[in-house]
Amino acid sequence: MALSSGVDLEPSARAGHRDPAPAGGPGRRAVLRVLRSDIAVVLSAGYIALVLLAAVAAPLLVQVSGWGPYDFDQAAIDPNLGGLPVGWGGGISAEHWFGVEPGSGRDIFARIVYGARVSMTVALAATALTTVIAVVMGLLAGYHGGVVDLVISRVMDFLMAFPALIFMIAVLSALPAENRQLLLVVVIAVFGWPYLARVVRSQTISLTQREFVEAARASGAGGWTIVFREVLPNLRSTLVVMTTLAVPGYIGTEAGLSFLGVGVIPPTPSWGQMIASSVSWYAVDPAYFLIPSVCLFLLVLSFTVLGDRLRTITDSGELR
Amino acid sequence: MLRYMGVRLLGMVVVLFLVSLFTFVIFFVLSPDPAVQICGKNCTPERIDQIRGTLGLDQPFWTQFGQFLSGVVAGRTYADGQVCPAPCLGYSFQNSLPVWDMLVDRLPVSATVAVGAAVLWLLAGVAGGLLSALKEGTWWDRGAMVLALGGISVPNYVLALVLQYVLVVQLQVLPFPQAVDFADGPGQWFANYLMPWVVLSFLYASLYARLTRANVIDTLGENYVRTARAKGLPGWLVIRRHALRPALTPVATIFAMDFAGLLGGALITETVFGLNGIGKLAADSITQNDQPVIMAVTLLAAFFVIVGNIVVDLLYGWLDPRVRTAR
Numbered sequence: 001m002a003l004s005s006g007v008d009l010e011p012s013a014r015a016g017h018r019d020p021a022p023a024g025g026p027g028r029r030a031v032l033r034v035l036r037s038d039i040a041v042v043l044s045a046g047y048i049a050l051v052l053l054a055a056v057a058a059p060l061l062v063q064v065s066g067w068g069p070y071d072f073d074q075a076a077i078d079p080n081l082g083g084l085p086v087g088w089g090g091g092i093s094a095e096h097w098f099g100v101e102p103g104s105g106r107d108i109f110a111r112i113v114y115g116a117r118v119s120m121t122v123a124l125a126a127t128a129l130t131t132v133i134a135v136v137m138g139l140l141a142g143y144h145g146g147v148v149d150l151v152i153s154r155v156m157d158f159l160m161a162f163p164a165l166i167f168m169i170a171v172l173s174a175l176p177a178e179n180r181q182l183l184l185v186v187v188i189a190v191f192g193w194p195y196l197a198r199v200v201r202s203q204t205i206s207l208t209q210r211e212f213v214e215a216a217r218a219s220g221a222g223g224w225t226i227v228f229r230e231v232l233p234n235l236r237s238t239l240v241v242m243t244t245l246a247v248p249g250y251i252g253t254e255a256g257l258s259f260l261g262v263g264v265i266p267p268t269p270s271w272g273q274m275i276a277s278s279v280s281w282y283a284v285d286p287a288y289f290l291i292p293s294v295c296l297f298l299l300v301l302s303f304t305v306l307g308d309r310l311r312t313i314t315d316s317g318e319l320r
Numbered sequence: 321m322l323r324y325m326g327v328r329l330l331g332m333v334v335v336l337f338l339v340s341l342f343t344f345v346i347f348f349v350l351s352p353d354p355a356v357q358i359c360g361k362n363c364t365p366e367r368i369d370q371i372r373g374t375l376g377l378d379q380p381f382w383t384q385f386g387q388f389l390s391g392v393v394a395g396r397t398y399a400d401g402q403v404c405p406a407p408c409l410g411y412s413f414q415n416s417l418p419v420w421d422m423l424v425d426r427l428p429v430s431a432t433v434a435v436g437a438a439v440l441w442l443l444a445g446v447a448g449g450l451l452s453a454l455k456e457g458t459w460w461d462r463g464a465m466v467l468a469l470g471g472i473s474v475p476n477y478v479l480a481l482v483l484q485y486v487l488v489v490q491l492q493v494l495p496f497p498q499a500v501d502f503a504d505g506p507g508q509w510f511a512n513y514l515m516p517w518v519v520l521s522f523l524y525a526s527l528y529a530r531l532t533r534a535n536v537i538d539t540l541g542e543n544y545v546r547t548a549r550a551k552g553l554p555g556w557l558v559i560r561r562h563a564l565r566p567a568l569t570p571v572a573t574i575f576a577m578d579f580a581g582l583l584g585g586a587l588i589t590e591t592v593f594g595l596n597g598i599g600k601l602a603a604d605s606i607t608q609n610d611q612p613v614i615m616a617v618t619l620l621a622a623f624f625v626i627v628g629n630i631v632v633d634l635l636y637g638w639l640d641p642r643v644r645t646a647r
Contacts, residue, residue: 170606174346252475260588272475275477275478289485293475297478300472300473300474
C-alpha cells in the first residue's frame with residue numbers, strides 16, 4: 001500500500017495498475033461459479049479461511065495444543081546450547097507442533113495463531129477504513145467536481161508524494177505504545193486511501209455522464225440519491241477487486257512495520273515480529289525463521305491470487 | 321513549456337513546504353525533549369537550558385520552523401556562533417555532524433543499490449513480460465507469471481534472509497554485503513551488492529513483467545496492429561514499430577516514479593543487509609529519535625518523488641505525442 005513512494009516495502013498500492021473496468025459486470029452467482037472451478041482460487045480461499053479460522057479460534061486452539069503464546073517451556077530448550085530448542089526442526093514434537101522459540105521456549109504454534117489474529121485484524125480493519133474514506137472522498141470529488149474536486153485531488157497528490165514508510169515509522173515510534181494496533185490501522189489508512197479514491201473518482205466522473213444517471217436526474221432524483229442509488233452500485237465490482245488486492249498490501253505493511261520494530265509491541269505476537277526476532281537465530285534454527293515466513297508468504301499470495309482472478313473475471317466479462 | 325515548468329516547480333516547492341511543516345508538527349508535538357536526550361547522563365538543568373538556547377529549542381513553534389526553513393535556503397548561524405552554510409539541515413542530535421554532510425555521505429550507497437536494482441528489474445521485468453505476452457498461454461508464460469506472482473507476494477526481508485542463508489551461510493559463494501567502493505575492486509563491489517540488487521529488484525521485476533505482459537497483449541489486439549499485419553509486415557517488425565511503444569509507455573513512466581522513490585533509500589533492504597545508505601540512516605535516526613536527520617531524510621525522499629513526478633509528465637509528453645498536442 002501507499003508505499004510506492006520512496007520505499008521498498010510493498011508497492012502493492014499499485015497492484016491494481018490496470019484499473020478494473022467500470023460498470024455492473026457479471027452477476028455474483030456467475031462469478032462464484034467461475035471462481036469455484038479454478039483450483040488456484042480454491043486453494044487460496046481455503047488457506048485464507050484456515051488463517052481466519054485460526055485467528056478467530058486462537059484461544060480454543062491453544063487450549064487443545066496445551067501451550068499459550070506467553071508460556072515459557074524451559075524443558076524444550078537446551079541451556080547448554082545457548083537456548084537452542086531440543087530436538088529436530090526447531091523442537092517440533094507432539095508437545096510443540098511447530099517447535100519452540102529459541103531462547104525462551106515459547107510455543108510457536110500458539111504464537112502463529114495469535115499472530116494471525118493481529119495480522120488479520122489490522123489488515124481487514126485497515127482495508128475497511130481505507131475503503132470507506134476512499135469511497136466517500138472519491139464520490140465527493142468525482143460527483144461534485146469544481147473546488148471540492150480540486151481540494152481532494154491536491155490532498156491525494158500530497159499524500160502520494162509523501163514518503164509514507166519513513167513517515168509511518170517516525171509517527172509510530174514517536175507515539176506511545178498503547179493501542180498500537182489501532183494506531184497501525186489509522187496510519188495505514190491515512191496514507192492508503194488516495195490509491196483507491198483516485199479510481200473511484202475517475203469512474204464516478206465517467207458514470208455521471210452516462211444516460212441512466214441523466215435519466216435519474218431528469219426524473220427528479222437528488223444528489224445523494226443519484227450517488228447512492230445509481231453510481232455506488234456500479235462501482236461494486238471495482239471495489240471488490242481493489243479491496244481484495246489491497247488486503248495483501250496491508251498484511252505486508254503490518255508485518256514489515258512489526259519487522260522493523262515499530263509495529264505490534266512484544267510480547268503480543270505478530271508474524272513480522274517473529275521473523276525479525278528469528279534473524280539472530282536463522283543460521284542455527286532455520287525452522288524458527290521459516291514457519292512465520294511461509295505463513296506470511298502464503299497469506300499474501302492467496303489474497304493476491306484471489307484478487308487477480310476476480311479482476312480478470314470482471315475485466316473480461318468472460319461469464320456471458 | 322516554460323510556463324508549465326514554472327508551475328510545476330512552484331508546486332514542488334509548495335509540497336516540500338507542506339511535507340516539512342507536517343513532519344515538524346509531528347515531532348514538535350509528539351517527541352520527547354531532544355535537549356534532555358543530547359545532554360545524556362549527569363545532566364544539570366542549567367546545561368539543558370543552555371542546549372535549548374543554543375539550538376533554539378526554547379523558541380515558539382513558528383520561530384523554530386522559520387529558522388529551519390531559512391537555514392535550508394540561506395544557511396544558519398547558531399547562538400553559540402557555529403555557522404552552518406546553506407543548505408543547512410541542522411546538526412544530528414546523536415553525533416553532532418551536519419545533517420547535509422551525512423546525506424551526501426550516504427547517498428552514493430543508496431544510488432548504487434537503486435541503479436543496480438533498476439538495471440536488473442528493467443531487463444528481467446520487461447524482457448520477461450514481453451516474452452510472456454508473445455508466447456501467451458505457453459508453459460514459459462505460465463511459469464513466468466507464477467514466478468512473478470511469487471515475487472509480488474514474498475516480503476523482501478524474507479527473500480533477503482533466505483538468500484543470505486543459502487548463498488552466504490550455507491554455500492559461502494557470496495560475502496555478507498557491505499558498502500564496498502567501486503574503486504576497491506569491481507569484482508568485490510559486484511559480489512557485495514549483488515544480493516541487495518536481486519532482493520530489491522525481484523518485486524519490481526515481477527510487477528513490471530505483469531504490467532508489460534498485459535500491455536503488450538492489449539496492444540496486439542488493437543486495430544492498427546491488425547492493419548500492420550494485414551499489409552504484410554513481418555511479425556517482429558509489427559512488434560517493434562507498432563506494438564512496443566504504446567505498450568511500454570506506461571512502464572517507462574512508472575519506472576521513473578519507482579526509481580525516484582528508491583533514491584530516497586531502500587529502507588528495508590538496506591536495513592536487512594546493513595548497508596549504510598539513506599534508508600538505513602532513516603531507520604537508525606528514527607530509533608534514536610534524531611529529529612533533524614528524520615526531517616532531512618523525509619524531505620529528501622519527498623524531493624525525489626516529486627522530481628520523479630515531473631519527469632514522468634515530461635516523459636509522457638515525449639513518448640506519447642497525443643499528450644503533447646493535448647497540452
